Amino acid sequence: MVLLNEKTLDEILEYLEKSVTNLAKETFENLEIKGGFEGAKGFLESQFELRLENLLVAKESSIHHLESGMKNKIIQRKQKIFEQISMRYKI
Numbered sequence: 001m002v003l004l005n006e007k008t009l010d011e012i013l014e015y016l017e018k019s020v021t022n023l024a025k026e027t028f029e030n031l032e033i034k035g036g037f038e039g040a041k042g043f044l045e046s047q048f049e050l051r052l053e054n055l056l057v058a059k060e061s062s063i064h065h066l067e068s069g070m071k072n073k074i075i076q077r078k079q080k081i082f083e084q085i086s087m088r089y090k091i
Contacts, residue, residue, distance in 0.1 A: 004061050009070055012055045013077045020048050024085045037089070044085065048078060 004012075027040050052074065056062055063071070 004059060004066065008059060009073065016051055016055065017081050019051055020044060020081055023047055024089065028089045
């Protein structure tokens with residue numbers, strides 16, 4: 001496993017933010033997910049986690065190998081992304 005630097009993590013988070021934001025747009029435009037908005041939010045959160053892990057694996061790393069400061073950065077960015085999605089789609 002490779003230790004990531006801050007720049008690489010920032011690039012991953014920027015890509016992830018764009019990816020999840022685009023997915024949210026598609027999801028809410030075609031809301032066919034069971035559970036309505038809450039189901040959609042759960043779907044998006046699971047996609048965030050899956051995509052994050054896939055991006056880290058592509059960099060030969062894993063969430064389990066990040067230092068706590070980087071994990072906190074991911075948590076804060078995730079909260080920001082989902083606050084923006086919630087405000088935009090009123091969930």
